[in-house]
Amino acid sequence: MLTLHNISLTLENNPILHHVDLKLDPGEIFCLLGPSGSGKSSLLRIVAGLEYPDDGLVLFNGERINHLAANERGFGLMFQNYALFPHMNVAQNVMFGLKMRKVPRREAEARVQEVLELVELTDFKDRPVAKLSGGQQQRVALARSLAPNPRLLMLDEPLASLDEGLSRQLMLDLRRIIKEVGLTALYVTHNQNEAFAIGDRVGIMNEGQIEQIGTSRSLYAEPQTIFTAKFLGLTNIIPVQSHEGGQAHTVIGDFNVNGNSTAVLIHPDSIQIVPPGTPGAINGEIIDRAFQGNYYKTRARVGNDLIFTFKMSALDPLTPDVGMEIGLVYDDTAVYGLVG
DSSP states (O other), X not given: OEEEEEEEEEETTEEEEEEEEEEEOTTXXXXXXXXXXXXXXXXXXXXXXXXXXXXXXXXXXXEEOTTOOGGGTTEEEEOTTOOOOTTSBHHHHHHHHHHHTTOOHHHHHHHHHHHHHHTTOGGGTTSBGGGSOHHHHHHHHHHHHHTXXXXXXXXXXXXXXXXXXXXXHHHHHHHHHHHHHTOOEEEEESOHHHHHHHOSEEEXXXXXXXXXXXXXXXXXXXXXXXXXXXXXXXXXXXXOOEEETTEEEETTEEXXXXXXXXEEEEOGGGOEEEOTTOTTOEEEEXXXXXXXXXXXXXXXXXXXXEEEEEEEESSOTTOOOTTOEEEEEOOGGGEEEEBO
C-alpha cells in the first residue's frame, strides 16, 4: 500500500535520512522505533507531506505522491500534543476535519457519533476538551483523525505525554481501535514496550537508517546488529577477536556464528545459574540486582571487562546475593552473531 524507496533528507546541512526503503501492507500497523534524532519523525513527516525528501519516491497504491501537499493525500495524522482546539467541545473537534472536506452536515454528525462510540466517548461529546483528562483528550484526537476515513493513519508519539499506567492501557486500546476500523497505520515511538504492543511489524531506526525490521518477537529473540541488541536492552555482547574455521574467537571462548559477525550476543533469557566451577560454565560475580516482582534483574562481572545481564528467580530462597560467585550456562541456540 505504502512504499518508500531510497528516501534521503538533509536539513541545514545535517543529513537526517539515508536511502531509506520501506513497504507497508494493507491493514498493517507498522511502528518506527528509535531514539530521539534517529529520523523516525522526519520519515513520518515525509509520508504526511509536511516535509519533502531530497531524493527518493513516496508511492501509495503504486501512485507517486511526492508532489502532493499534505491536504491532498487523504491521510490522517495524530500529533504528540493532540493539537485539539480548546475553545471547542469534543464533538466540534471531531467534526473539524469533516467540515474542511465539506461533508454534508447530517452525514458528518452521523460519522462523529460513530467514531465517538468507537473510542468510548459518546457521553462526552458536549464537554469542552479543556475539561478532559489526558487519556480522554488522546481519544478525542484519535477520533478526529479517524472521522474523515483516512487512507492511511499516522501517529507521532501519541502516548508520550501520558503517565506509564495510563499509557499501558491506551496502547492496547489504540491497537484494538485501529484493527477494528481496518486501517493501515504508521506509528512513531521511542518506547520499546509501546512499539511491541501495538505494531504488527517494527522497524528500528538509527542515524537516519532502518537497522532491522521484524515482528516484536523476532526482533527481541534474534537481533542482527549491535545497535538493535543494545537498544532493546540485550547487552550480553562480546566482541569478536577473529574468525577461523567457521568459529568466532572471543575472550570467553569460541562461538559458531556468521563469519561477518563483529560481536556475539548471548541472549539473557537463555542464561541459568549453576555453582561456580561447573564444567562448561562461565564464572562470574554478582555485582548488583534489582527486584522486578517475580525475578531479579541481575548483573554479573565476567572476567575483567564483561558485564552479563540476566534474570534470577525472586521466589527461590537460595537465590545468590550481591558479591557471590556464580557460574552461568546458556542455550547454544540463543547465541547470535551481530554486525555493526
